[in-house]
Amino acid sequence: MSENDEKCALCHERKKLCSSHIIPNSFIKKVRRDSPQLIVVTADETTKPRRDNVGAKEKMLCHDCEQLFSSNFEQYGISLLRRSKNIVKGNKNIIVYNYQHDRFYLYCLSIFWRMAQSKLDEFKNVLFPPRVSDIIRNCLLMNTLAINERMDINEIMRINIIKIYDPFSEKRTYYIQNILCPCHTDYTNNEYKISFLAEGLFYTLRLDLNKNNFEKNKNKGLPLGKALKIKKYDYREITELHYSIDCALDKTRKYPFI
Numbered sequence: 001m002s003e004n005d006e007k008c009a010l011c012h013e014r015k016k017l018c019s020s021h022i023i024p025n026s027f028i029k030k031v032r033r034d035s036p037q038l039i040v041v042t043a044d045e046t047t048k049p050r051r052d053n054v055g056a057k058e059k060m061l062c063h064d065c066e067q068l069f070s071s072n073f074e075q076y077g078i079s080l081l082r083r084s085k086n087i088v089k090g091n092k093n094i095i096v097y098n099y100q101h102d103r104f105y106l107y108c109l110s111i112f113w114r115m116a117q118s119k120l121d122e123f124k125n126v127l128f129p130p131r132v133s134d135i136i137r138n139c140l141l142m143n144t145l146a147i148n149e150r151m152d153i154n155e156i157m158r159i160n161i162i163k164i165y166d167p168f169s170e171k172r173t174y175y176i177q178n179i180l181c182p183c184h185t186d187y188t189n190n191e192y193k194i195s196f197l198a199e200g201l202f203y204t205l206r207l208d209l210n211k212n213n214f215e216k217n218k219n220k221g222l223p224l225g226k227a228l229k230i231k232k233y234d235y236r237e238i239t240e241l242h243y244s245i246d247c248a249l250d251k252t253r254k255y256p257f258i
């Protein structure tokens with residue numbers, strides 16, 4: 001331990017911290033392709049798109065915890081969704097085989113947790129109540145869904161994933177695949193909702209402090225079986241995304257050379 005050491009957000013030990021990506025680096029690399037920079041589009045009518053080095057990095061985890069995240073969650077999650085032999089594409093759904101509920105749930109949860117831990121501006125609205133944040137941390141550290149002997153974390157926190165596309169244009173669908181939309185948050189008294197878009201997939205986490213609501217609205221979250229069925233939605237149907245995607249698509253037309 002040296003005096004420059006800081007507390008790791010996952011194991012809470014004081015160690016030298018790595019510069020970690022908040023959104024998995026592989027999402028960013030895919031959007032960036034061969035360019036060293038990302039194109040940043042602000043969702044408004046006037047701001048011109050700009051190139052930026054951002055890749056949302058900050059000191060958060062020690063080397064051991066960074067490795068744990070990568071081997072337990074990220075390698076699995078990314079390869080599951082990218083390996084074409086796992087995936088069967090239909091008109092209304094995408095089916096992902098070789099899916100394991102607990103591993104995939106923890107992979108998604110690890111991204112949401114990083115966003116909530118982050119002090120970067122892009123994620124300043126992403127927060128969990130402190131007790132919940134501790135529960136998530138413990139599940140990730142122990143690589144388990146169990147909060148205690150009686151309850152699993154997916155009973156209070158549901159994660160959903162849907163595919164976003166434009167049914168009227170393949171070109172627009174292609175552009176949507178390349179939009180990385182960091183975060184939407186929506187908090188009411190008893191429900192927290194956090195979502196982000198990456199590679200055409202819209203991830204949503206709902207935390208219900210009053211668990212009964214889940215039973216009422218039949219939100220089942222990620223399936224427990226061996227295949228993950230991802231429903232396809234026209235981006236215009238998703239309120240949180242409609243305006244941002246329209247802005248991004250308009251600006252792609254207006255500024256083709258940026």
Ligand SMILES: [Zn+2]
Nearest residue numbers: 008011062065
């Ligand atoms: Zn650590």
